[in-house]
Amino acid sequence: MSKKSLQLSTGKIYAFVLPGFILFIFSLMLPLLISLFISFTNWKGQPNMSFVGLKNYAILMKDVKFWLSFVNNLKFMGILLVTQIGLAFIFAIFIQSKSIYYREAHRRIIFLPAVLAPIVVGMIWQIVYNNDYGMIASVMRFIGFENFKVLWLDSPKMVIFSISIALTWQYVGQFTIIIMAGMQNINSSILEAAVIDGAGIIRRSVSIVLPLLKNTISVCVLMVISGVMKMFDLVFSISGGGPGRASQITALYAFDQAFKVNKLDYASAVAVVMVILSLLLIAIFRLFMSRLGGADE
Amino acid sequence: MNNKIKQNTPGSIIAKIVMNIIAISISISCIYPIIWLIYSSFKTKGEFMTNTLALPTILHFENYARAFHLGNLVTSTFNSTFYVITNVVLVTIVATISGYFLARYDFKGKKFIYYSYLIGFLVPIYALLVPVFLQFRLLGLINTRISLIFPYFAMQVTLSTFLVESFIRGIPRSLDEAAAIEGCSVGQTLLKIIFPLSSPAIATIVILISLQTWNEFGFSAVLIRDVSLRTVSVAIQSFRAGLQLEYTYMMAALVSVSIPIITLYLVFSKYIISGITSTGIKE
Amino acid sequence: MKKIIVMIMSLTLFSGVLFAKNDQEKPKTGNEVIEISMMDIWVEVEALYKPLNDAIARFEAANPNVKIIRETVPSQAYLVQAPALGAANELPDLVASNGSMTRQFASTGAILSLQDAINKDANWKKRVYSSAWVEHTYEKEAYAQPLAEGNYGYIVYNSAIFEEVGVKEFPKTLDEFMVVCEKIKKAGYIPIALGDAQLWPADSINFSSFVNNFVGNAWTESILNKDGKAKFTDKEFVAALAAFQELATKGYMNENMISITHSESLGLYMSGKAAIRGWGDWEEPVLVETAPEIAAVSKVAAWPGPAKNAKATGSYEASSAWGFSIGSQISKEALPYAIDFLANYVVSDEFAKYMIEEKYQFVPWTMPKFDESKLPQITLDRIAFKAQPDSTACMNYDAVLDAAVKDVYQRGLQSLLIGAVTPEQLAKDIQAEFEMSL
Structure with a gap:
């Protein structure tokens, strides 16, 4: 770097950078440290607290309810990896194609739900799924399937899937656009040929296109992983984690432990473990990708 | 072809x-x-229950009047707007300044700052609900006008910084070198050269911050008690409760709080799409 | 550089001004007017909305130097918000709390004990039924003034549907009850309407009284006293869970019982689609006003119990689940006024008269004379039902269990109803959490 003309004393740089950084530390890092501290105590809001060592973590390790919610997070990840990225890939091929009219309009429409508040999306889908006057039940009645009935939010087997549909609806546009951006780097004649000439070639070109999109897809996978770990409002408003605990996720569990059950000490431990788990997931995926990348090159 | x-x-x-x-x-x-x-949202309750898919026969605007009254939406719209504006100003300033220095200078502790932001970016934000609550409880900051400013800042500053940083890397270094040679101080360079040149990136982060701040729910639900301080996302929660559930009012409320962001989207969809897309690219 | 500093400074100043403004608002009240903040769940459509406003008006007329600022939050939001505020020790001066909340707040010092004030005020102490304090007592001290002597967990059923399927009398045992449900189901109706989206209805309005026929009052008392004699794994409790589950798995409850709310299940009953519904006294005015034709054929009964070894019969809940407690952040000047408000304006004849004549509900303090002709038939039926010798008043688990146990229990009931957990397993889970709270 030619820094001759761009030299500044460290102090001067700090004068610029530190105010913002300190605010960041105060708003994000300090709460985490406080939580870490509280998680070693028995403090539930009473005037005095005492240290209990690793007790909260020992309970957490054996807490079936917590690990069940973590498994639910993983289930969401599994479903969303397929639905969001898979559908987005198909959508992208379509919208990218020069045979489609008003491509820009399609792009904007598909993307629209991504800007809505998750809490609003949760409430919308709650009405959509209602068995008596929900949108789906009404559409089915309208086209003659009077007896069509799915217990979208009442069946423990369905509920994660139902919520995943809502999530896919909200975010598929975002993934579509990312994948489209990735596709723009690929010679477009491959795509065109794939689309024009029918299904057989679509399949064949998928096997050509997909490897070329490796980096883009890996970005999408990371987004799904971190997206699911920070999910909260949508599930909160659509099912509250129910029926029972069938759709409870770690963020909701921490919330319940802190604010419903008032175990502030234990909830702190849950929050700390949540951070560790999601950083771990991302690290594992990165490692996996770099292994894969290494093998390629 | x-x-x-x-x-x-x-x-x-x-x-x-x-x-x-x-x-x-x-x-x-x-x-x-x-x-x-x-x-x-323009139907009567009866119309909605009997024929869910049909268009309304008359537009019942009074649903909106009722929803605004029941949900206290005027106050909460004002509050959300307040948080959007403060957060945009705060994050944009911090992100541009730190983005610039991270992109252009080597200094002691740069790595530390960079990796702190990176970890902050990777931490699932709602793992912070309990921690932030505890911290604010200890500081007596719960339920004040400024309570939400901190978590909202934390939610947005990392990505915004990275977006601006990578944009500034694309601006030729010779431009600010020239400015420095002509005697501009760093502050002047930032204001006169970097701010204007990175306006596309800044526009993107401004809109992203606006959207996400407006939409936020968790922190607002936990840190705020007074009706007079409540944000829109918490205000609409109150519709799914009470003795009789009024779907039409609830839908009117949902539309009301979504209209501003849908409008924003229709006007600035280019920036929004590129912004949210780069959320991913950045990884 | 300077400009940026100016910008940052002005920003700080900007937020400083706002912060300061917020702070100034409070001390301003010190000299002239004393403000008392109050927060509760009784929004405009609820029965307690108006009598509380009336009590405030009477209080403010008598104390022109005091202002009560009331805020109502719908129950679903309140059940999240109030515990969070309690955990933050940021409760308002007067705060509505149910039994579980009262004890939780008391245990962390977020609310003040009322016991001294009650002991000093002979009139207050004499007037309120001593049984009403039980749910709001923590370590032998009362922490909240209960508001209603609520009756719930009994059954209201549509006798027209019963006649249609050829049933004359409400069944006394569970086996007979199942037979009746089967007939109703075959006739195309929903036998039992339930809406548990808020997590408490399956418990408070249904299971708390349902289980009492199996376990009896002494068992619940032992749980409440934590003396270790009663266990959730006791066979009577497990049998009740199993029977309750059977009602759902046999299709006697509406399929969407988890995703709809309690008020939506009321809709199912009032539209004549459902025959039976666990009931609360506050719903009687709604039924009479909204669906008079259904009200005319509605009758009152209790959950049937097991044919053998029933520990109680005709159980219904008599509970003063909700009350007002005083947040510990209250100022010294405001405290005596807040106590005066509870002791003389909430606990008052005006309040009681309104509740019984307009809302058909009793209060937990001595009642004034009231106009019985104002009560609808369904309420008279309920009063008659309570007076029957084989009716048993019992407690509401929602109000007596610790929050952590309640969370396991209420979410567990949902899992039980959808067949995701066995009665034995659920009993074990609840017992495990209960033992942690001992």
Whole structure:
């Protein structure tokens, strides 16, 4: 770097950078440290607290309810990896194609739900799924399937899937656009040929296109992983984690432990473990990708 | 390759029609729930219950009046707007300054700052609900006008910094070197050279911050008690409770709080799409 | 550089001004007017909305130097918000709390004990039924003034549907009850309407009284006293869970019982689609006003119990689940006024008269004379039902269990109803959490 003309004393740089950084530390890092501290105590809001060592973590390790919610997070990840990225890939091929009219309009429409508040999306889908006057039940009645009935939010087997549909609806546009951006780097004649000439070639070109999109897809996978770990409002408003605990996720569990059950000490431990788990997931995926990348090159 | 498409063989025309139909149905299924929500919000309760899909016969604007009254939406709209503005100003300033220094200078502790931001970016934000609550409880900061400013800042500053940083890397270094040679101080360079040149990136982060701050729910639910300080996302929660559930009022409220962001989206969709997309690219 | 500093400074100043403004608002009240903040769940459509406003008006007329600022939050939001505020020790001066909340707040010092004030005020102490304090007592001290002597967990059923399927009398045992449900189901109706989206209805309005026929009052008392005699794994409790689950798995409850709310299940009953519904006294005015034709054929009964070894019969809940407690952040000047408000304006004849004549509900303090002709038939039926010798008043688990146990229990009931957990397993889970709270 030619820094001759761009030299500044460290102090001067700090004068610029530190105010913002300190605010960041105060708003994000300090709460985490406080939580870490509280998680070693028995403090539930009473005037005095005492240290209990690793007790909260020992309970957490054996807490079936917590690990069940973590498994639910993983289930969401599994479903969303397929639905969001898979559908987005198909959508992208379509919208990218020069045979489609008003491509820009399609792009904007598909993307629209991504800007809505998750809490609003949760409430919308709650009405959509209602068995008596929900949108789906009404559409089915309208086209003659009077007896069509799915217990979208009442069946423990369905509920994660139902919520995943809502999530896919909200975010598929975002993934579509990312994948489209990735596709723009690929010679477009491959795509065109794939689309024009029918299904057989679509399949064949998928096997050509997909490897070329490796980096883009890996970005999408990371987004799904971190997206699911920070999910909260949508599930909160659509099912509250129910029926029972069938759709409870770690963020909701921490919330319940802190604010419903008032175990502030234990909830702190849950929050700390949540951070560790999601950083771990991302690290594992990165490692996996770099292994894969290494093998390629 | 262009010739190939322009050949109007019967097969390719049919393929074209089929593909357009599929594309249109994809778009419709994406937008229909929103359209349905909007027109249903103008119905009476009876109309909605008896024929859920039909269009309203008369537009019942009083649903909106009722929703604004019941949900205290005027106050909460003001509050959310307040948080959007403060957060945009705060994050934009911090992100641009730190983005610039991270992109242009080497200094002691740079790595530390960079990796702190990176960890902050990777931490699932709602793992912070309890921690932030505890911290604010200890500091007595719960339920004040400024309570939400901190978590909202934390939510946005990392990504915004990275977006600006990578944009500034693309600006030729010679420009600020020239400014420095002409005697501009760093502050002047930032204001006169970097701010204007990175306006596309800044526009993107401004809109992203606005959207996400407006939409936030968790922190607002936990840190705020007074009705007078409540934000829109918490205000609409109050509709799914009470003795009798009034779907039409609830839908009117949902539309009301979504209209501002839908409008923002329609006007600035270019920035929003590129911004949210780069959320991913940045990883 | 300077400009940026100016910008940052002005920003700080900007937020400083706002912060300061917020702070100034409070001390301003010190000299002239004393402000008392109050927060509760009784929004405009609820029965307690108006009598509380009336009590405030009477209080403010008598104390022109005091202002009560009331805020109502719908129950679903309140059940999240109030515990969070309690955990933050940021409760308002007067705060509505149910039994579980009262004890939780008391245990962390977020609310003040009322016991001294009650002991000093002979009139207050004499007037309120001593049984009403039980749910709001923590370590032998009362922490909240209960508001209603609520009756719930009994059954209201549509006798027209019963006649249609050829049933004359409400069944006394569970086996007979199942037979009746089967007939109703075959006739195309929903036998039992339930809406548990808020997590408490399956418990408070249904299971708390349902289980009492199996376990009896002494068992619940032992749980409440934590003396270790009663266990959730006791066979009677497990049998009740199993029977309750059977009602759902046999299809006697509406399929969407988890995703709809309690008020939506009321809709199912009032539209004549459902025959039976666990009931609360506050719903009687709604039924009479909204669906008079259904009200005319509605009758009152209790959950049937097991044919053998029933520890109680005709159980219904008599509970003063909700009350007002005083947040510990209250100022010294405001405290005596807040106590005066509870002791003389909430606990008052005006309040009681309104509740019984307009809302058909009793209060937990001595009642004034009231106009019985104002009560609808369904309320008279309920009063008659309570007076029957084989009716048993019992407690509401929602109000007596610790929050952590309640969370396991209420979410567990949902899992039980959808068949995701066995009665034995659920009993074990609840017992495990209960033992942690001992």
